[in-house]
Amino acid sequence: MAPDKFLGQTKYTMSARVYDAISAEWPVYRAGRIAAVEMLRIQPGMKVLDIGCGTGLNLPLVTRKIGPHGVYVGLDRSPEMLEQAQRKASRQELSNVSLLEADAMEVTSDELTHAIDGAAFDAVIATYALSLMREPRAGFEVAVAASRSGARIAVADMQLPNGLARVFAPLARLACYLGGADITARPWTLVEERCVDVEAASLRGGHIQVRAGRVD
Numbered sequence: 001m002a003p004d005k006f007l008g009q010t011k012y013t014m015s016a017r018v019y020d021a022i023s024a025e026w027p028v029y030r031a032g033r034i035a036a037v038e039m040l041r042i043q044p045g046m047k048v049l050d051i052g053c054g055t056g057l058n059l060p061l062v063t064r065k066i067g068p069h070g071v072y073v074g075l076d077r078s079p080e081m082l083e084q085a086q087r088k089a090s091r092q093e094l095s096n097v098s099l100l101e102a103d104a105m106e107v108t109s110d111e112l113t114h115a116i117d118g119a120a121f122d123a124v125i126a127t128y129a130l131s132l133m134r135e136p137r138a139g140f141e142v143a144v145a146a147s148r149s150g151a152r153i154a155v156a157d158m159q160l161p162n163g164l165a166r167v168f169a170p171l172a173r174l175a176c177y178l179g180g181a182d183i184t185a186r187p188w189t190l191v192e193e194r195c196v197d198v199e200a201a202s203l204r205g206g207h208i209q210v211r212a213g214r215v216d
């Protein structure tokens with residue numbers, strides 16, 4: 001099946017329970033989420049939106065920084081993935097976590113900000129999620145619309161590795177294919193287009209690209 005046909009069809013239902021174990025988190029992808037979280041410069045009390053939050057692997061990194069007075073809102077279209085995220089929140093007895101089941105390409109900014117009593121988000125993160133969307137721009141723009149002026153947005157996503165790491169290209173292709181991601185999507189370019197003061201990181205042989213910037 002061609003990747004573009006596969007795109008968006010991975011529902012993350014059966015795989016939700018084992019996602020954290022099989023997603024090559026520690027050897028490969030954790031580096032990108034840590035860089036993305038750091039580039040957001042999250043302060044205590046901030047309201048942070050996680051687009052395509054999945055099982056909530058960003059959740060502990062973000063909630064540690066926002067503290068008890070901040071709010072973490074995770075949005076995902078897969079109830080099974082959200083169930084795993086809820087487990088993480090419950091295990092840590094976090095009461096400042098709100099999880100929304102919705103399609104990022106269809107949700108409105110009002111629906112997003114409803115979760116924070118109509119306020120605007122201070123920061124947005126999207127890790128390995130926009131490349132699964134048929135219209136990543138729609139998912140990105142609704143997050144921008146739900147954010148305050150000056151909010152920071154970080155995107156970490158995947159492309160083929162470069163340089164000597166090109167030997168790992170078949171593995172990278174396979175990982176993206178199995179995950180339903182379009183390895184050619186380059187959703188971090190949305191940050192470059194839409195934000196100012198953009199910071200960049202290229203990790204794991206260029207396979208992981210991270211961009212973060214400020215909404216003007």
Ligand SMILES: C[S@@+](CC[C@H](N)C(=O)[O-])C[C@H]1O[C@@H](n2cnc3c(N)ncnc32)[C@H](O)[C@@H]1O
Nearest residue numbers: 052053054076077078081103104127128129132
């Ligand atoms: C590869 S997982 C990444 C999850 C998480 N962000 C992480 O870093 O581990 C991609 C997630 O994006 C979600 N997703 C894909 N398309 C979506 C859409 N249109 N709206 C909301 N969530 C979506 C999937 O359900 C899945 O949980």
